[in-house]
Amino acid sequence: MPALDFTASDALTFGVELELQLVNTRDYNLAPDADDLLRRATRDAPPGELKPEITQSMVEINTSVHRRYAELLTELHATRDVLAGHARKMNVAIAGGGTHPFQKWSERKIYPTERFLSVSEKYGFLAKQFTVFGQHVHIGCASADDAIYLTLALVRYVPHFIALAASSPYYQGVDTAFDSSRLSVVNAFPLSGTMPFVRSWREFNHYYDRMFGLGIVASMKDFYWDIRPKPEYGTVEVRVCDTPLTVDRAAEIAAFVQALASWLWEARPEVTADIYVTHSYNRFQACRHGFAGTLVDPVSGSSRPLADDLRETFDRLAPHISLLGSTDAFAALDRVLAEGNDATWLRRQYAASGTLPDVVRHQAALWAA
Amino acid sequence: MTAAGFLPHWPPAVNGFMVFGLLLLAGLCGGRLAATTRVLPAITGYIATGFLLGPGGLGWLDESMLAQARVIAEFSLGLIVFDLGRRLDLDWARHDRWLLPMGLAESVISFVAMFALLHLLGGIDTLEAAVAGTVGIATAPAVVLLVTYELKADGPVTRRMLWHVALNNIVAVLGITVLLPFIEARAEGASWNPVARSLWIVAGSFLLGYVAFRVLALLARWFGKSPGPQFILTVGAIIVTVGAAQAGRLSVLLALLVLGVCARNLDRDHRLIDVDFGRAAQLFFVFLFVLAGAALRTDQFGSIAWLGLAFVVARAIGKAAGLFALAWPAHISPRQAATLGLALTPMLGLSIGMTQPIYAVAPEFGARLTAVVASGVAILYLLGPIATRYALLRAGEGEPAARD
Numbered sequence: 215m216p217a218l219d220f221t222a223s224d225a226l227t228f229g230v231e232l233e234l235q236l237v238n239t240r241d242y243n244l245a246p247d248a249d250d251l252l253r254r255a256t257r258d259a260p261p262g263e264l265k266p267e268i269t270q271s272m273v274e275i276n277t278s279v280h281r282r283y284a285e286l287l288t289e290l291h292a293t294r295d296v297l298a299g300h301a302r303k304m305n306v307a308i309a310g311g312g313t314h315p316f317q318k319w320s321e322r323k324i325y326p327t328e329r330f331l332s333v334s335e336k337y338g339f340l341a342k343q344f345t346v347f348g349q350h351v352h353i354g355c356a357s358a359d360d361a362i363y364l365t366l367a368l369v370r371y372v373p374h375f376i377a378l379a380a381s382s383p384y385y386q387g388v389d390t391a392f393d394s395s396r397l398s399v400v401n402a403f404p405l406s407g408t409m410p411f412v413r414s415w416r417e418f419n420h421y422y423d424r425m426f427g428l429g430i431v432a433s434m435k436d437f438y439w440d441i442r443p444k445p446e447y448g449t450v451e452v453r454v455c456d457t458p459l460t461v462d463r464a465a466e467i468a469a470f471v472q473a474l475a476s477w478l479w480e481a482r483p484e485v486t487a488d489i490y491v492t493h494s495y496n497r498f499q500a501c502r503h504g505f506a507g508t509l510v511d512p513v514s515g516s517s518r519p520l521a522d523d524l525r526e527t528f529d530r531l532a533p534h535i536s537l538l539g540s541t542d543a544f545a546a547l548d549r550v551l552a553e554g555n556d557a558t559w560l561r562r563q564y565a566a567s568g569t570l571p572d573v574v575r576h577q578a579a580l581w582a583a
Numbered sequence: 584m585t586a587a588g589f590l591p592h593w594p595p596a597v598n599g600f601m602v603f604g605l606l607l608l609a610g611l612c613g614g615r616l617a618a619t620t621r622v623l624p625a626i627t628g629y630i631a632t633g634f635l636l637g638p639g640g641l642g643w644l645d646e647s648m649l650a651q652a653r654v655i656a657e658f659s660l661g662l663i664v665f666d667l668g669r670r671l672d673l674d675w676a677r678h679d680r681w682l683l684p685m686g687l688a689e690s691v692i693s694f695v696a697m698f699a700l701l702h703l704l705g706g707i708d709t710l711e712a713a714v715a716g717t718v719g720i721a722t723a724p725a726v727v728l729l730v731t732y733e734l735k736a737d738g739p740v741t742r743r744m745l746w747h748v749a750l751n752n753i754v755a756v757l758g759i760t761v762l763l764p765f766i767e768a769r770a771e772g773a774s775w776n777p778v779a780r781s782l783w784i785v786a787g788s789f790l791l792g793y794v795a796f797r798v799l800a801l802l803a804r805w806f807g808k809s810p811g812p813q814f815i816l817t818v819g820a821i822i823v824t825v826g827a828a829q830a831g832r833l834s835v836l837l838a839l840l841v842l843g844v845c846a847r848n849l850d851r852d853h854r855l856i857d858v859d860f861g862r863a864a865q866l867f868f869v870f871l872f873v874l875a876g877a878a879l880r881t882d883q884f885g886s887i888a889w890l891g892l893a894f895v896v897a898r899a900i901g902k903a904a905g906l907f908a909l910a911w912p913a914h915i916s917p918r919q920a921a922t923l924g925l926a927l928t929p930m931l932g933l934s935i936g937m938t939q940p941i942y943a944v945a946p947e948f949g950a951r952l953t954a955v956v957a958s959g960v961a962i963l964y965l966l967g968p969i970a971t972r973y974a975l976l977r978a979g980e981g982e983p984a985a986r987d
Binding site: 238239240241245246247249250253254257270302303304305321323567568569571572575 | 669670672674675678679735737738739742746807808847853856857914916919979980982
């Protein structure tokens with residue numbers, strides 16, 4: 215049985231994966247053009263990596279590893295410009311957002327790689343329903359045990375990530391009343407949820423060996439957890455964010471996760487198994503209500519609006535923000551907190567235009583701007 | 584008066600409704616039979632049904648019945664051509680500077696190939712060869728759209744195919760209109776200026792399409808974006824445009840293409856929604872192709888079939904040459920160019936759309952033209968839909984099982 219080796223990396227380096235929507239410019243439904251777009255765009259060798267995703271209307275951007283927010287943002291802008299240029303030549307558009315507002319999942323086509331075909335075989339209709347779009351943030355960890363600690367310590371902030379990135383109020387043609395409906399799709403997978411409460415990499419390896427031995431998983435990729443260690447990269451991967459409507463927001467959210475990791479490793483607040491008592495409830499509140507959701511503290515028993523806790527968290531992170539050079543990112547996140555997240559923006563577009571294809575048209579224009 | 588005078592005559596007189604309904608039902612059955620082969624598109628079944636029932640087959644449908652049905656055929660074609668016009672996104676040509684040159688290359692090279700074959704090898708008169716070559720530029724919009732719907736095809740090749748079809752139809756209509764004065768100059772008894780007539784057709788059709796768009800956009804602004812009213816508005820605008828083009832002796836095809844192109848490109852405030860004709864369109868598709876099949880005759884496959892076959896081959900080579908010539912700079916893969924070329928195979932029947940003005944002004948010339956290209960048309964009725972279906976499936980953009 216293969217033991218999981220954790221490849222240590224430089225602490226607080228970070229990178230982003232973004233899953234993006236390909237839409238046609240006629241009725242703004244999803245367009246199955248991933249193959250063609252990847253073929254054309256890789257000729258220009260943009261920074262980072264471009265990859266296919268589970269269905270043919272999705273592409274994924276993987277950035278290089280960075281230390282500073284400004285570098286990450288510059289790379290994301292460059293990659294976006296390459297992709298947007300090729301998309302225009304193909305008469306398709308690219309949009310952010312955690313879900314496509316009105317696509318029908320049954321019409322999607324699985325991208326024909328061995329892995330995606332096996333996911334389709336294993337999960338049936340869930341595979342096509344997985345045509346949802348997320349942002350993953352990787353944070354570099356100096357050791358495996360640091361990664362385990364961070365994976366657990368970040369659980370408290372899952373609602374914060376969800377609310378800041380929420381951009382999937384519409385799904386299958388209706389307003390779901392959620393700010394982030396995407397995670398409801400992820401919840402259907404049997405290995406979604408959270409990492410078990412383990413204290414060390416040794417304990418984690420023991421758990422993994424057991425799951426491997428039982429034939430439930432073949433690799434770490436089979437765990438669809440909200441936050442998981444990524445041993446081959448030497449990172450912790452935060453996977454709960456919807457893909458925001460702009461690459462700028464994606465970089466800002468990555469800067470938030472980076473600053474949180476910096477503070478958590480320095481302050482080392484104690485993490486107990488109690489975090490899981492209220493986790494599902496808090497997570498639901500953030501998905502459903504965004505910043506207006508309630509955050510329940512399992513230890514003190516107190517409840518407060520998520521927005522208040524976010525503001526307090528931003529204040530607590532202030533020294534780390536300036537050290538990491540992320541002041542601009544947090545200024546932008548302060549505005550999000552005051553003016554509303556991407557879900558609010560999408561609902562405003564719908565109120566103004568009256569149709570979901572118009573919403574996607576505005577979404578695509580915003581992404582390329 | 585007899586005691587049973589209230590009863591109808593026996594056998595009862597066939598009326599338009601019966602013809603329409605029976606053609607629909609028979610066509611649907613033929614389509615289903617074709618679909619069960621898993622190789623043929625349903626459209627081949629519709630055409631075969633029409634051929635079987637028509638004068639070329641069992642003769643159950645005679646010319647008078649077909650004439651009654653042509654009004655609905657015109658409307659069906661109107662829906663299709665409008666839908667095609669909506670696919671011609673001019674913004675796309677602005678971003679991809681090879682798109683328009685590629686479309687023009689495909690049109691021009693295929694024209695040259697067909698003209699050279701007919702005139703130089705086939706010994707056909709210059710003007711007849713030029714008109715036949717121009718008609719051959721156009722890919723049949725109804726065939727490609729129906730196969731696209733049937734396979735639920737979408738993707739780069741499908742999108743590019745529809746763009747090319749819209750463009751090559753416009754090129755062909757304009758080409759025919761340019762040649763019209765020369766045809767008329769040969770026809771006897773024309774008392775008008777042939778050039779003026781060409782100008783009237785082109786300018787009038789463009790103007791009609793544009794005015795229809797303006798009216799449509801104005802009404803859409805009033806009615807808002809509800810799909811129900813917008814569906815009726817769009818269909819209403821199409822019917823009026825068909826009628827006005829006929830009344831004004833304009834090109835129905837060009838006017839509706841212009842209406843569709845304007846709806847796509849000039850609707851800056853996005854007042855119009857992308858109305859899905861859905862099942863209504865399918866109904867008319869069935870009817871259109873049964874009628875098209877009924878126009879086929881067995882003698883079209885007879886003595887001049889070799890010329891028809893050569894015409895089909897020259898056309899295909901010309902289209903492929905145009906596409907391959909510019910594929911590299913346009914970032915089109917060889918596989919995409921090949922499937923695109925194949926998908927553009929279907930060709931219009933002479934009885935519908937494009938050649939109407941020729942028959943109107945010079946029926947004798949029209950008859951000779953029919954003799955030249957009829958066998959090519961007949962061959963492409965059979966091969967065209969199959970080629971488009973195969974091409975889209977090879978491009979990985981359609982689902983063979985996606986039948987309604």
